[in-house]
Amino acid sequence: MNCKEAFMSDAPFYTIDEMDLAFDRLKSITHKTPYPTAEERQQCLTDLQISLLNYELPLLKALQKDFGCRAHEESRLIELVPLIGEIKHAKRHLSKWMRPSRRSVHISSFPAAAKVVYQPKGVVGVISPWNYPVLLCLGPLVGAIAAGNRVMLKVSEFCPETNKVLRDILHESLGEDWVELVEGEVDIADKFSQIAFDHLLFTGSTSVGRIVMRNAAKNLTPVTLELGGKSPLLVASSADLNDTAKKLIFGKVLNAGQTCVAPDYVLCHQDQKQALIDKMKHELAVYYPDGILSPDYTSLANNRQMSRLKAYLEEATAANIEIENLMADRAVEQEGKLAFHILHQPGDKLAVMQDEIFGPLLPILTYSDIEEAFDYIQQRPRPLAMYLFTQKKEDQKRCEENIASGSLVINQTLIQVAQPNLPFGGVGASGMGSYHAEEGFRTFSHGKSVLRQRGFNIVGLLRPPYKRGIHQLIEKYWPFF
Known part of the structure; x- marks a missing residue:
């Protein structure tokens, strides 16, 4: 299946069983293709950018309906302009972000080479709020896709018209191999935060953030919380x-x-x-x-x-x-x-x-x-x-x-x-973790250390018995290593 396949379900509101099936499907795809190439990720970001621009007017009209009165110019300014900017930035820097980071090796491990490889976490969950239903839904998606993850998006039930257009945009640009959009009320949101995601990002109130974190803790799911507060x-x-x-x-x-x-x-x-x-x-x-x-x-x-x-x-x-x-x-x-x-x-x-x-x-x-x-x-x-x-x-x-x-x-x-x-995130009561920019890529990646041994190694001299000369040398000079 390619990234243009249709969504599994056209129903606007999900049942808990349908949501579990969607997660299992994305998890299965992740197991088969755990490390999407840079070209695949770039293509998905490009397709998302093109689809957003193609659906600009329907999106602006939908936002107007959901809010009752919100000028198209304001919606464009606060939702689409920063979102398109974030997509372009990710595309421009993705190859550099994906590049393994070389690290030095301690003298005791010579000869060896070390690096950090940035591996996709897997299936990422995103819970977005109603106040910026486009930017705060698709913004985290950009970082998650750039990092090579599959994504489930729980959007706000208070923005039904916007959600319809978002569904069309995601259907056209990414499809079921990459993303699933979930609508539902409080029971669905609560269940969503209990799914065993590989990472979960929540944007909303501090009180609900505590519930999300408690639910995620049942699966030891790492969380990023964007909570606001009194600025x-x-x-x-x-x-x-x-x-x-x-x-x-x-x-x-x-x-x-x-x-x-x-x-x-x-x-x-x-x-x-x-x-x-x-x-x-x-x-x-x-x-x-x-x-x-x-x-x-x-x-x-x-x-x-x-x-x-x-x-x-x-x-x-x-x-x-x-x-x-x-x-x-x-x-x-x-x-x-x-x-x-x-x-x-x-x-x-x-x-x-x-x-x-x-x-x-x-x-x-x-x-x-x-x-x-x-x-x-x-x-x-x-x-x-x-x-x-x-x-x-x-x-x-x-x-x-x-x-x-x-x-x-x-x-x-x-x-x-x-x-x-620039990274975006809170501290303390206003949240934890960050996304946007390179920090967003890192949030949705696992920095896996890789150490490769080559030939004879000093470690071989360090085995027992400990009365050999090498240990006497270490005892005398170890603080200088």
């Missing part, structure tokens, strides 16, 4: 507030804030706060002149997300927290959209300061000395991203060396995700 944006007193406001609004309101690396809260100097808010309000009016009715302002994915975000506002209101709608028309909610609100100094015990917000709400906290801000961030769970706006190198150095985060972005927001040559 801070720190505005130093030296920051350019005009520039900060533009980039803050772009990073927070893109996809209606439904982005795992969106700024989750702001820390700014108490003397900057009002000026920053005024500039944010100006930028919102420029970006979205008709407020939430602007066609470029994205809807929330579903009613469940709307209810969750409104509950944050209701709790904050009950706690007498000042809340301010910064949108031009002042409408709060309409057509599945929620206005961008800031929350002034919400207490740490509020849900909006405990949970990842994942929407157009932005708490703003103030400090009198930047050391307070650094301490505040360091005392909290490690975030997926840290954003710093400053003109001082000492602030940058402090963040680089002392703030643990999945990534650090200085004087910009979000763009780290679209860099095909």
